[in-house]
Amino acid sequence: MEKIYFIGINGIGMSGLAKIMKIKGYDVAGADLSRNYVTEELESLGIKVFGEHLGENVVGSNLVVASSAIKSENPEIKKAKELGIKIIKRGELLSILMNKEKGIAVAGTHGKTTTSSMLGSLLLDIDPTIVVGGILPEIGSNSRCGKTDVFIAEADESDNSFLYLTPETSIITNIEADHLENHGCLENIKKSFVQFMEQTKGEILVCGDCPEALELAKGRKNIKTYSINNEKSDIIATDIRVENFKTKFKVIIDGEEFGEFELSIPGNHNIQNALPVIYLAKKFDISKERIAQKLLKFKGAKRRYDILHSDKIRIIDDYAHHPTEIKATIQGAKTIEKNKTIAIFQPHRYSRVNFLLNEFKGSFEGVDEVILMPVYSAGENNEFGVTLEKLKEKIGHKHCTIVEKNEEIAKIVASEKESATFLFMGAGNISSLAHTIAENIGRN
Template sequence: MERIYFIGINGIGMSGLAKIMKLKGYDVVGADLSRNYVTEELESLGIKVFGEHLAENVIGADLVVASSAIKSENSEIKKALELGIKIIKRGELLSILMNKEKGIAVAGTHGKTTTSSMLGSLLLDIDPTIVVGGILPEIGSNSRFGKTDVFIAEADESDNSFLYLTPEISIITNIEADHLENHGCLENIKKSFRQFMDQTSGEILVCDDCPEALELAKDRKNIKTYSIYKKESDIIATDIRVENFKTKFKVSIEGDEFGEFELSIPGNHNIQNALPVIYLAKKYGISKERIAQKLLNFKGAKRRYDILHSDKIRIIDDYAHHPTEIKATIQGAKTIEKNKTVAIFQPHRYSRVNFLLNEFKGSFEGVDEVILMPVFSAGEKNEFGVTLEKLKEKIGHKHCTIVEKNEEIEKIVESESESATFLFMGAGNISSLAHTIAENIGRIR
């Protein structure tokens, strides 16, 4: 049996592929410096997970898969090179699996995890393989090994690994400046998305509400557009309204009214995410009634407006860390959260804060208070002179404070006398704090 060794196996993208390879019959082993919520699932499948990176761990491996976060000086990388073991990136392994199937790839600066998870949920009836960047509640995992040739995957543009993919169908949710530490500028990002679209053999579903994405769609014959604003798009949502914490809307496809649907997750951005999913579910033979039922029951991927506690105090865990994502999350929150709303934000990476500093201006408009926590570095050094004071000034919210310690956040929640919603936002370890407070809230109040 061929042994595959994953360096950084607990990452959300790496762990999904590790599970798929184990289920395909490979001997899978890996290492990661930190345990998290996927580690136990990996171990339950019989995957050995080492807690440190040691050179001897890779001895006996036939293939090494390395996370993009792993540096060349990693001891396991060095040993694999010394032994002549082939090393590939996560994106390459995904392409090996997906490119020989009927691949549906979901790409975009924002929304790809929710969209790919929603699509996976709606197409479960046809037994697809799924690899997404979040935990999908319907399968309790970030991946599943299906028996058909339909393969749904989240396509990662952050390091251009999505350019390994040659999907049959692709969805482009939006295109915006992000991960500039890798891309340098927006034009380079657009160049990569243009190539990704070139590599799609069939239909490309493009959000008509994103000018950058629409620009790349010009003069292509295999485009279907979707929109919540433009009535001339191929797939449109109309009559949007919020009732009893549910977002309702009607959908028309190429001029014909298809039906009315409801979402349990808030925000116009999630209506946009749902439109290509509804179209593809219809294309794959899922009935309108089944689509409506599954959309209503879809609670979102883990860490996408994840309601951890709901009482007088509501605790929400959300992955938003880019200014656009923050605005979208707050817009969605304000459609259903009628009480005082406090955003607790952990900035992600010094490079992102530096490159997008100006974009944070006004990004927290709509909440009553903003609390800034220390930057989650993700292993970066602060070479940019980033400070929370600079970020606070740029955000420009009149009720913005800096809090350095988790214990202080717990005290703030504990002492809240009003009905309030606390939005814990960020891509780092702030999620653990949100979960801890949600678990303890009955004790501390």
């Protein structure tokens, strides 16, 4: 039996592929410095997870898969090179699995996880393989190994690993400046998306509300656009309204009304996410009634407006960390949250805060208070001189405070006298804090 070793196995993308390879019959092991909520699932499948990166761990492996966050000086990388073991990136392994199937790749700066999870949920009836960047409640995991040739995957532009893919169909949710530590500038990101479009063998579904994506789609064959604002798009949402905490809208496809649908997750961005999903579900001959039923039941992927506690105090856990994502999450929240809303934000990476500093201006408009926590470094050094004071000034919210310690956050939540919603936002370990506080409230 071939042995595959994953360096950084607890990462949300890495763990999904590790599980699939184990189910396919490979001997799978890996290492990660920290345990998280996927570690136990990996171990329950018989996957050995080492808590330390040691060269001896890779001995006997036929293939090593390394997360893009792993540096060349990693002792397991060094040992694999010394032993002549082939080393590939996560995106390469995904392409090996996906490119021979009917691949549906979901790309974009924001919305990939929700859109791919929603698509996976709606197409479960046809038994697809799914690899997404979040935990999908319907399958209790970030991946599943299906019996058909339909393969749904999130396509990651952050390190250009999506350029390994040659999908049958692709969705592009938006294109924006992000991960500039890798790309340098927006123009380079656009060039990558052009290549991704050219590598798509069939239909490309492009968000018509994103000028950059729409610009790249002009003049190309096999393009379908979707929109909540552009009436010239092929797939349109109209009559949008919020009733009883549900977002309702009608869908028009190629000029004909297809039906009315409801979402349990808030925000116009989630209507946008739903449009290509509805279109593809229809193409797979899933009935309008079944689509409506599944959409209403869809509660989002883990850490995408994840309601951890709901009473007088509501605790929401959300992955938003880019200014555009923050604005979208707050816009969605304000459609359903009628109480005082406090955003607790953990900035992600010094490089990202530095590159996007000006974009944070006004990004928290709509919440009553903003609490800034220390930057989650993700292993970076602060070579940019980033400070929370600079970020606070740029955000420009009149009720913005800096809180350094988790214990202080817990006290702030516990001392709240009014009905209030606390939005815990960020891509780092702020999620653990949100869960701990929600659990404490539940016990008390």
